[in-house]
Amino acid sequence: MEILMITGSPHRDGTSNVLACEFIRGAEEAGHRVYRFDSAFEDVSPCRGCDSCRHHGGKCIYSDSMDKIYDKIILSDMIVFVSPLYYFGLSAQIKTVIDRFYSINYEIMESTKKSALLATAADGNDWTMSALELNYDNIVRYLGFEDCGKILATFCYLKPDILNSNYPNEAYELGKSL
Numbered sequence: 001m002e003i004l005m006i007t008g009s010p011h012r013d014g015t016s017n018v019l020a021c022e023f024i025r026g027a028e029e030a031g032h033r034v035y036r037f038d039s040a041f042e043d044v045s046p047c048r049g050c051d052s053c054r055h056h057g058g059k060c061i062y063s064d065s066m067d068k069i070y071d072k073i074i075l076s077d078m079i080v081f082v083s084p085l086y087y088f089g090l091s092a093q094i095k096t097v098i099d100r101f102y103s104i105n106y107e108i109m110e111s112t113k114k115s116a117l118l119a120t121a122a123d124g125n126d127w128t129m130s131a132l133e134l135n136y137d138n139i140v141r142y143l144g145f146e147d148c149g150k151i152l153a154t155f156c157y158l159k160p161d162i163l164n165s166n167y168p169n170e171a172y173e174l175g176k177s178l
């Protein structure tokens with residue numbers, strides 16, 4: 001499979017990066033190819049909702065780092081979303097990328113695609129990840145993805161927390177299982 005991974009953390013070496021790397025390790029061992037797009041280190045403008053794309057064959061008014069991945073979003077067999085939890089949702093960096101799916105919504109819907117969510121959070125209440133999970137579930141439902149799994153790593157404030165957990169292994173196993 002061709003897998004597009006979109007990450008959302010501004011920490012190059014933070015907790016969600018651990019999940020991203022372990023997932024990639026497993027997926028590559030299983031023979032898949034992963035293209036990683038680190039939103040926080042790219043130039044992506046927020047959607048203005050101008051609807052220009054609706055009248056110009058899906059062409060967005062912005063020319064920025066999204067140009068690197070439009071084809072991959074449409075053609076990849078799987079999209080993996082990786083984010084730290086920011087105020088109970090996706091980080092602004094990855095949300096900005098997802099909002100830009102808007103110009104190619106229907107092409108995404110017409111494709112057949114799997115997806116997964118890898119997320120980390122500092123807290124560990126039973127509701128800590130609920131809004132993020134529902135947000136992801138609704139994106140999956142709307143775009144017609146087939147969910148392959150979610151890793152919701154709670155009690156992971158800093159890198160040592162996640163290294164002392166089983167979540168990295170779960171991410172590796174998820175990648176390997178595809």
Ligand SMILES: Cc1cc2nc3c(=O)[nH]c(=O)nc-3n(C[C@H](O)[C@H](O)[C@H](O)COP(=O)(O)O)c2cc1C
Nearest residue numbers: 009014015016084085086087088121122123156157
């Ligand atoms: C702006 C901001 C908002 C956050 N919001 C939450 C939150 O709502 N719930 C939570 O448990 N942790 C929250 N955190 C903590 C991060 O989710 C947590 O530290 C995570 O491990 C960071 O991942 P990273 O190292 O990959 O960036 C927040 C951190 C920041 C910087």
